[in-house]
Ligand SMILES: Nc1ncnc2c1ncn2[C@@H]1O[C@H](COP(=O)(O)OP(=O)(O)O)[C@@H](O)[C@H]1O
């Protein structure tokens with residue numbers, strides 16, 4: 001393929017997009033909405049994976065002490081907790097300390113619970129020698145006197161996970177639906193292009209243009225549609241994720257879990273979405289070419 | 296050279312448009328395919344440029360074996376052929392020069408090759424002054440000359456024309472025939488399907504008459520109708 005040929009293909013494909021006007025715009029918008037949803041779903045999936053790995057590796061068990069437990073009873077409890085097999089380390093965190101954590105996460109409005117109004121329990125934070133042991137440790141700790149509650153990473157984040165999972169599932173389901181819509185819209189514009197160029201196609205075949213020569217402009221038109229459709233959602237996802245990371249990230253900080261760094265997420269995500277968009281375009285084009293382009 | 300051996304073409308609806316045709320055409324010949332409407336002329340023409348594939352039989356043309364040929368080799372065959380139709384098939388949004396150049400552009404020729412070849416064929420068909428006109432600014436005869444120029448711009452070995460004068464008045468038809476004769480005089484094979492009696496009779500060449508999908512006459516320098524079968528005189532169209 002020489003430069004003249006490439007130039008011809010590019011010109012043909014740009015001309016078609018312009019000529020198709022609103023149809024092309026609808027197809028581009030279809031791609032945009034699809035990519036936005038796919039992008040959000042992918043970001044959620046990747047973060048859920050990351051967080052569950054964090055949780056799996058989390059060796060901590062949080063033990064809440066019943067209110068009105070005396071210092072002596074607490075010492076005894078600490079010794080008993082230390083005796084549980086697989087407990088490697090134990091730290092004490094007073095309810096005042098716990099409140100400071102909450103205030104740093106959720107803001108100073110919680111400061112009013114200071115002093116005797118503090119509803120939080122005192123805590124022992126145990127570290128297991130192995131993340132798998134946290135469940136047994138929590139179960140044993142629960143049975144001790146003066147323990148009101150014992151929880152490990154998994155139990156705490158279950159609720160967060162179930163929310164994120166449903167976001168992911170609905171996102172993916174919608175994405176798949178929209179994927180079809182986008183492919184349909186693109187194949188429709190390509191169909192219009194093929195029909196409006198039927199005489200040209202006939203001449204090309206007659207004078208011996210190769211099959212690929214005839215196909216290229218349509219494939220390119222599909223790919224451009226994908227490319228144009230991907231711009232807005234990519235910007236939205238990149239900016240959106242950065243600000244969510246800053247917001248949620250701060251809240252998660254004290255729990256020891258974290259979202260994926262924007263720098264680490266955005267590039268792989270952008271490239272995958274770009275590829276998906278171009279594939280949607282090429283696939284849409286291929287469908288119409290199969291049906292309407294007899295070469 | 297073109298060879299058809301025991302060629303039968305049956306359409307998917309069961310119509311047998313050609314039945315067991317055998318025909319040889321040497322390089323440089325001028326051949327009329329004549330016969331009534333529905334006789335099978337267009338089907339035969341389409342088999343030659345491989346728009347259709349025969350149901351049975353063998354076809355070789357310009358060293359291509361159309362039976363063994365793979366789909367992706369068809370463009371190579373078509374580059375050795377020039378095809379002309381009754382309805383010109385020009386692109387309305389391109390000028391005369393662009394319409395002709397298009398045939399070279401889409402097979403990857405460079406702009407300079409295209410420019411040279413286009414001005415040469417424009418001169419050959421006498422349309423140098425109309426190079427920048429659009430098809431709808433031309434008469435039917437001029438449009439057909441553009442179509443012929445496009446068919447010969449890549450120096451084909453064979454020109455195939457299906458009723459090229461079908462839409463033209465007698466005077467204009469004669470101009471077209473003069474151009475085809477000139478192309479033929481340079482060694483290009485010309486195969487022309489027609490039911491225009493006047494043309495065939497005025498410019499005698501080899502006549503192959505088709506009726507009901509079979510060759511019923513193959514006569515060098517023949518007239519449109521054979522003296523002996525005047526009864527079956529075809530009505531035009
Ligand atoms: N695409 C087609 N499908 C089915 N039958 C066809 C098709 N094209 C032509 N025919 C039939 O084949 C016969 C020959 O047609 P054609 O080759 O066009 O004849 P001519 O060009 O001599 O008028 C006719 O009976 C016609 O109806």
Ligand SMILES: [Mg+2]
Nearest residue numbers: 336337338457
């Ligand atoms: Mg015909």
